[in-house]
Amino acid sequence: MAEKQQNIPLSRAKVKTQLFKNWKFNDEELTKLQNLSAMLEAIWHHNCHAGLEELKLLYEGMDPDTEEQIEMNGRERFLEILEETLKDGNWKDISEKELTEALEGEDVLPISLEVRFDELNVMKLYKLGENTISDIRTTRFGLRKQEVQIKTFSQVIQVIEFHDKEWFESDKKRMKNYPGDDEIGGLHIRLFRTVPKLDLETIFPNTTPLMRDLDKIKIAAPLIGGIVGIVMKFGPVITGGEAAGTGISLLGGVLSALGTYILKTYLAYQKTREKFQTQVSKEMYFKGQANNSAVLNMIVDLGEEQEIKEALLAYAFLHYDTDCRHNEKSLDDKIEKWLFDTFAVDIDFEVDDALAKLEKMKLLDTDENGILTVVPIERSLKIL
Numbered sequence: 001m002a003e004k005q006q007n008i009p010l011s012r013a014k015v016k017t018q019l020f021k022n023w024k025f026n027d028e029e030l031t032k033l034q035n036l037s038a039m040l041e042a043i044w045h046h047n048c049h050a051g052l053e054e055l056k057l058l059y060e061g062m063d064p065d066t067e068e069q070i071e072m073n074g075r076e077r078f079l080e081i082l083e084e085t086l087k088d089g090n091w092k093d094i095s096e097k098e099l100t101e102a103l104e105g106e107d108v109l110p111i112s113l114e115v116r117f118d119e120l121n122v123m124k125l126y127k128l129g130e131n132t133i134s135d136i137r138t139t140r141f142g143l144r145k146q147e148v149q150i151k152t153f154s155q156v157i158q159v160i161e162f163h164d165k166e167w168f169e170s171d172k173k174r175m176k177n178y179p180g181d182d183e184i185g186g187l188h189i190r191l192f193r194t195v196p197k198l199d200l201e202t203i204f205p206n207t208t209p210l211m212r213d214l215d216k217i218k219i220a221a222p223l224i225g226g227i228v229g230i231v232m233k234f235g236p237v238i239t240g241g242e243a244a245g246t247g248i249s250l251l252g253g254v255l256s257a258l259g260t261y262i263l264k265t266y267l268a269y270q271k272t273r274e275k276f277q278t279q280v281s282k283e284m285y286f287k288g289q290a291n292n293s294a295v296l297n298m299i300v301d302l303g304e305e306q307e308i309k310e311a312l313l314a315y316a317f318l319h320y321d322t323d324c325r326h327n328e329k330s331l332d333d334k335i336e337k338w339l340f341d342t343f344a345v346d347i348d349f350e351v352d353d354a355l356a357k358l359e360k361m362k363l364l365d366t367d368e369n370g371i372l373t374v375v376p377i378e379r380s381l382k383i384l
Contacts, residue, residue, distance in 0.1 A: 003349055055296050
């Protein structure tokens with residue numbers, strides 16, 4: 001059974017709109033809840049802004065877009081804080097198993113890519129949420145179309161650093177894939193959306209297309225057919241059955257025809273490679289959301305959204321769900337059921353994280369039996 005995601009894949013505005021409708025409020029009570037939400041948002045925005053400033057300061061010298069000299073001394077500290085920030089926002093590592101499956105399979109794009117991992121000094125992949133989308137797929141022989149379900153990562157962050165120029169220069173084979181002086185420096189951070197799990201390798205910048213057997217047959221078939229035709233037509237010359245003068249003349253024709261077929265095969269191969277690369281470029285163009293320092297802003301913003309949604313949901317259900325005296329488990333179950341019934345979203349709500357936020361802000365009480373209560377809303381507003 002697949003592990004449920006902890007990320008709430010809904011905007012803060014949508015959650016608030018439905019939450020404010022969940023109980024029958026008079027105008028005064030609704031205003032109090034709206035004010036509480038506004039205070040939570042202001043406090044968490046302030047806290048997250050401080051974290052963002054630290055990340056931006058550490059990343060400034062490693063940003064590939066900087067016009068200054070690249071400086072990587074703060075890399076380890078930056079990656080440590082980045083990991084903590086991503087964890088707070090419910091991002092997860094993409095596993096070795098998931099990466100291996102992507103390298104071995106294909107989904108939307110009819111292509112496999114070989115990623116040159118040895119060129120990378122740092123390589124980290126993170127995912128936020130998983131989803132299944134529908135796509136119309138043409139069958140192998142193009143006779144009909146059918147709808148297929150494709151498993152995707154809702155959002156993916158890629159962090160990579162290339163080896164330095166000296167590493168590439170130490171081997172001629174490496175040097176032919178050298179990205180260039182303008183591209184190689186710094187710590188590259190990319191954010192993508194709706195990435196098919198089996199096409200994950202397409203987000204890497206250092207890949208080599210690997211053609212499918214069907215494409216190899218399409219390219220090789222004309223060459224094989226041409227050679228067979230030449231052998232049948234000029235067999236006597238090839239086997240030495242014609243006179244010398246005639247043989248030399250026909251041999252030139254044989255070589256010319258063979259060269260033509262080889263050239264056609266080579267051009268077909270180049271055209272197929274170009275088609276594959278165009279497909280990948282087009283696909284990634286529409287899936288890219290942000291690069292480098294812009295990714296940091298989006299990470300912090302998404303994390304801030306999650307923190308506020310969790311805290312607000314926990315507070316609201318403890319304060320207004322008066323039919324039940326909740327402990328941690330019953331609160332967790334109630335919020336998960338509400339999200340599913342209201343939005344058809346099936347997640348693993350991080351109730352312990354939500355309660356920790358309320359406790360940190362001195363809004364939560366727990367009795368000796370584990371029954372949870374929150375400070376009344378008027379006093380909560382004064383505390384906040």
